Amino acid sequence: MSTQQAEGYDIPAVEAWVSANVTGLTAPFKWTRLEGGHSNLTYQLEDTAGRLAVVRRPPQGELLPKAHDMSREWALISALGPTPVPVPAALGFCEDTEVTGAWFYLMGLIDGRPLYNSRQTADWVPPERREILAFSFIDTLAELHALDPDEIGLSELGKKENYVGRQLKTWYRSWNSSIDAAQHDDPRAHSLQTFFLENMPEQGPARVVHGDYGFHNVLIGADSTIAAVVDWEISTLGDPLADLAYALNPWPEDAADIAASPDAATCVPGFPAKSALAKRYADRTGRDLGMLDFYIGFNCWKTAAIIHGVYARYMAGNKSTDGVDLVALRERIDASLAAAEEAISRL
Template identity: 70%
Template sequence: MTATARLPGYDIPAVEAWIARNVEGISPPFTWTRLEGGHSNLTCLIEDGAGRKAVIRRPPMGELLPKAHDMGREWAIISALGPTAVPVPRALGFCEDPAVTGAHFYVMGFIDGHPLYSSADTERWVPLANRERFGHSFIDVLADLHSVDPDAAGLGDLGKKEGYIERQLKTWYRSWTASIEDARFDDPRAHSLQKYLLENTPEQGPARVVHGDYGTHNCLVGADGSVAAVVDWEISTLGDPLADLAYALNQWSEQGDPVPFRDDAPTAMPGFPKRAELAERYAKRTGRDLSRLDFYVGFNRWKSAAIIHGVYARYMAGKKSTEGVDLEALRRRMVSFLDLAEQAVERLECKA
């Protein structure tokens, strides 16, 4: 976090003038501090002379894909979830006039909490005595999100309600096949697994809001060890909540995992609940049947491999700088995720 007088992407005088007219509870001039993380969106802490704080967020600079970095989407979600049990920052103001600073932006309440990206973050923000509490809060918040009726919350038009898994399988399979030539790499399991998953997709229950990237990096842990807020809702949509659950469990690395979801995983340390305990707690809290959870685990492992394959292809084609990138390690991780997807499908078949 670095204090700065000038910030790319923000016309500070214009933004402060807009906030003065449209946002209550905080008054310019502000001290601006760039916050790291947040999917490359330009996110800043602003603090007024009275010590009152808020957070402002806008898309990155440059040309964007049509649906990428949708600030209006994030604003709508935190506004709708504010009255629910799901902890989100308070929605303070949304500017849809790009003339102010070149893009839509929104202002939300400041949360005194910290994301967990690494074991160092865990050591700093979640002492051993708080780790069980954090794990329980982490899964309880996800269960509470999946208990929200999107129509009742005003989010019924957030996305298509049916066919979530099928759409994802088709989208990421297109990505895999389109990346084969540039990657100079293919794996027959990417094709056979996609076919199996497509042909064996469980019937989807009522659609719920799915975060899409629910993990410790998007949950701000408070001083007491509980989740103070969930952030980064830009890829959220409506879909199958069990896919969201499996994604979260896949990211929840344990000590001894042969392939942690990320290196130096924040939860691969003593004191955290195991994935099985989190799944059981979720089932009790929601009443959902998790007998086919391995389908969703396998689906997410396969999807992660497809995402990495696309990234790997861009590196191999020279479309991204490879400076500091271990391409062989990236390739091994991709293959490992296909291994894990295959293992999940085998467990599923053994139960059939």
């Protein structure tokens, strides 16, 4: 009998379910915890023949209604599997909470790694292959945005219309509801929201938007190309240019940008500038990027609102502040609003 333990998993029950529902894996498995992935409980499984897979379920405890949506991730990797967008193989999905207390799914293991900081990038990606990685990163996003969600079975993934307008409403509500707890307001948050509402570009055809596309949510192979895109739990349908702007935000344009964020995974020598990635995306997709700075500004404003909400929870005592630099967190709110103003000033 196995003495292994895995948080959130009834190992015998899960192994029995896999044996009955997934081909190509033979229990019992060796379970190894994998870190990352928005706190979802993710384990590598190695079967008796040395074959590898990954199992994933939400964290334990009460969850927000749409948080940690396993069915969404499963639908996306299943639909994208036959397309040019690289994703892990979809192996099996369990909706029976009697098995281990929550929905879970199995996917193929990808030989690659995410990057969270400049040191990891410098260690994993040789200087002569960094342009290859940057172009693979932006080309993969272009491939995603080329897909018609109706044609790949994802027409019900979310509302198609007014993506930016809906986001503005959501995050402005978050900002206002956090003011008292944060003991902090900023007039720029309000003036920028008004600007974005009054100057919103007309949205083109809806596409799948990842929502959090970056080096932290892709697996980069030893050949310095994107081996798989992961963590699809907040993906929806919407404006691809908003998704592009979010993906471009961490990329530096010049030495001053690198100096401002030296620890960012994109801030190592050898990468092309942000503008070069934008041009490559435009060339690949044919999309007009004349209003890209609107979307960049919108994403910076949204980032400020998200951090403001986190700051409010700390200030209200709802989260432990051990090891948390509250001054730095507040400075990030300010910096994000300043970056939003700078972006729209270029329009």
